[in-house]
Amino acid sequence: MKKLIAFALLWASFSASAQTLFHYGKDSVSVNEFLKAYQKNNTGVRTEKAFMEYLDLYIASRLKIAEARSKGYDTLPQIVSDLESLRQQILPSYLTDKESTQKLVREAFTRAQKEIHLAHIFIAAKGSDTLDALKTIAELQAELKKGKPFAELAQKYSDDPSAKTNGGDIGFITVFNLPYELENLAYTTPVGKVSKLYRSRAGYHIFKNLGERKAIGRMKAAEILLAFPPEANDSAKTAVKKLADSLYNRILKGDDFGKLAAQFSNDIVSAASNGQMQEFGTGDYDPVFEKTVFALSKDGDVTPPFTTPYGYHIVKRIGKIAIPSQPTATALAEMQAKVEQSDRINTTKSLLAKKIMKDARFKKAAFENTQLWAYSDSVFNHQSPKTALHLTNASVLFTVGKQNVTVNDWINYAQNFRFRADGSGIKPYAQVMDEFIDASALDYYQRHLEDYNEEFRQQINEFRDGNLFFEIMQREVWGPAQNDSAALVSYYNAHKNKYNWKQSADAVIFYANDLTSATELSTELKKDPAQWRTLVSERSEKIAADSSRFELEQLPNPSHLSLTPGTITAPLVNKSDNTASFAYILKYYPQAEPRNFADAKGLVITDYQAQLEKDWLDKLKKKYPVVMNQKALEELKRNKKY
Incomplete structure (x- = not known):
């Protein structure tokens, strides 16, 4: 009985997420789609009021994007170009099978032990x-x-x-x-x-x-390498040994290892860093070198001179790093980075190709390999076929999804990839064909990735919708609100009573990176306030200034000073980022008075923009009627999904 109840609850949860939350015009948004957007974008308070406000904004954005599509903005060259650039940027992260990659990471972590x-x-x-x-x-x-x-x-x-x-x-x-x-x-x-x-x-x-x-771990060390000269005889090697012994004795007596390395070491790279080598581990260097260095018991120990085929070495241990024994998140992340940079990542691409071939219903056409190899020889080697060929450039070799792959595609691929990477000759045709099939499957996957990967599809759709939203807002609201001077003046004249100065002052507000910089400037300013521009210019990396008319409530004045001309307020610290600001009062306006258009323009633009958007949205709601699934909405509120 309990299992039946659990199943019923699970089914109810699934049904709720799969059902439609609202329709707009011919389109709809599911409960799950909306919740994903809400959880991702709402970083403020989580209350029912905030939830409903976000729902209103979300609906408005869907209507605007629908209108952008109806106007064909999704076909604008810049929109198309931006989308394709993003696509190419994020594609590589989707061209490996994530499950296979994680398997390789776990395997590598185990082997590292x-x-x-x-x-x-x-x-x-x-x-x-x-x-x-x-x-x-x-x-x-x-x-x-x-x-x-x-x-x-x-x-x-x-x-x-x-x-x-x-x-x-x-x-x-x-x-x-x-x-x-x-x-x-x-x-x-x-x-x-x-x-x-x-x-x-x-x-x-x-x-x-x-x-x-x-696993014995990895080593940080510094080295002095005294290399044997080319074709060195015993006498030359003896001379190198004498120098090595001399340097070692100097080190034992307290000479600076780094300075000696910089002066004498033949390893140019490490010598430039006072002998410090790149961190290394097992298998990175000559076995004799590794065995000798890893035998050092503590940091600061120095090996006596020892030889490898390269010459004499003197090595100082700087530190030893243990191999993580537990698969912590940090350890696995570091291992994944190594896996993704190694040759083994190619195996995940091959596995992904096989998965694509299955999902896309790969189907080989009816042709004989011997016919294709003979055709290929006739193209690449100019050999006349010994038997009649039934293939042409247009012959289909296989299909992936709805895509036909032809002999011509094969010839173009094999022309470039039939040679071994190490230069040792030509690969067998059968090997090239296996690689060609994988490459064709991956190519098909890249061009149809939205059909196979929901995460990728959502990321592309979000970017496209975002671009459409900004494009249509710029054309319908932001652009007209900022650039239609006649409309702005008309709006100002119709709403003059909204735009009044409260008590205000002509002032300079100084913004400093920190309290110390603000205090230093304030001290200098009090000596000669008229020089405020010069003082700010001398401190441009730490101080910025804004000179304008401000209402008193806009001015930093933590000590609540009486703001008469010449007053310099105390610095006010912003607790969020520890920046500081203070004001220098030039003129005081004790009475409220109307703002002229120039003074009110910023406020007028904001209000006119809001009015434009409201009027436009009313039209969109008529064009794309919104029908809310009240039952689904009430269920979300009842379950406090916000």
């Missing part, structure tokens, strides 16, 4: 799968099965030059150190085991997991 000691055998792919490469791989796999030491096989077979000396041992790696496809291979290989053979675009890879450890 440990580091893997890895050995690697690499067999280069020379063009396509050559017989030599396949023969080498077959021999290597046979010897692995016999239990031959991995290091020996790396020295014998690996095309990585360093394997000759390190037996394929590339040290510890962690997340983001390797291309994502190889990182996956490393993190799925158990400790002590050899991975399966993996084919990348560069060649063939086999890993051995030599061991794992908890």
Whole structure:
């Protein structure tokens, strides 16, 4: 019974949000649509009165936007251009599958908790799968099965030059150190085991997991690098060692590490910053370098000189940063930024493409791949086909949504993307076709994103409606209210009794960035008030001034001084931003008196604008009759949705 009641309440809630709140002309607004706008835009008090006032403003805005559309303002070149600019600006954030991205973030966070000691055998792919490469791989796999030491096989077979000396041992790696496809291979290989053979675009890879450890964190350090000269002999290396030992002894005796780095280090980048390096972690530098530096036990410790293939290093620990062990919001946000900048984000685009193909009902046309490859060879390689071709440039290869993708589209794409990015040759047609299908799906998605993503559609609609609102307000209200001088004078003459000065004064109001600046200016001003323009000019970065006639209630006067000519009021501090203001009185008007048109113009514009808008809105309500769903409105008020 309880489940039935809960379901009924849920259904009632859904029905309420889905129902119409009001109609205007031929259009309508749902309860849910209005509530989203209200919750987003109403940042003031949340009372029933404020709720109803916002509803009136919202209805008025819908009528104005409807009128803008009826006048064709949505087709104005500037409106169209602005909308397209926004579209292109926000599109990238929608071109990855958010669920897949979050999965990658969680995966990367988990992987960051440990580091893997890895050995690697690499067999280069020379063009396509050559017989030599396949023969080498077959021999290597046979010897692995016999239990031959991995290091020996790396020295014998690996095309990585360093394997000759390190037996394929590339040290510890962690997340983001390797291309994502190889990182996956490393993190799925158990400790002590050899991975399966993996084919990348560069060649063939086999890993051995030599061991794992908890992540050791990241290091901030300063370095003095004394590089070996090119083709240095033993004598040259000995000279470098003597200099390294000499510098180390000077550091132990108290010499400034930063100054020595700036003077002697051959690492130009870090030397310019007194030796301070970019923060680094596992897998970023030579394994010997990392092992030595991470062995420093506390901040300020300095390594004795040690060598890597680059030369002698002396490193000072500045600080160590632990890898976050808990997936806090901050930690996940930082990890997401890294994920989005890495190559793994491309996998989310591929997943999104597959999802689009399903949603848009991707359908392949009836053609044979061999026919398309032969057609492509005839275009790219000027080869005469050996059999008759039944394809033409206009032949349809597949459809995505309502879009036909033709042979001509394929040729244009393949012409630009059939070559490998590393310059190693041409991709197989089948690979290019897979990429072409994904690219076509993503292109279709971009051009029809409003149909597939509600959040994007709402963002675009809000921007479009906002532009239409401002455009029609400028034409119907704001422009006429500001520029129709005859109408303004006429309105003023008809309403003169509204525009009167209360007690007032000709005054200068000084606006200061802070109380100190206001006090200093006030002190100087009292010495020679006539020089107020010069004093403000000398302090233009901190002080602004406005000289005009003001009613007394508009003047800052916290001490309630009698405002006679020559009075300088005390500074008044604005508590919201700590700015301060004070006034210098030039002339006092004790009696109320009528304002002339020049004095009243600002008020006249405001009132005339309000009158124009009211009259216009009355016409719009007749053109687009508003019919409120009173039942839905009362339900919103009863449930205090405001």
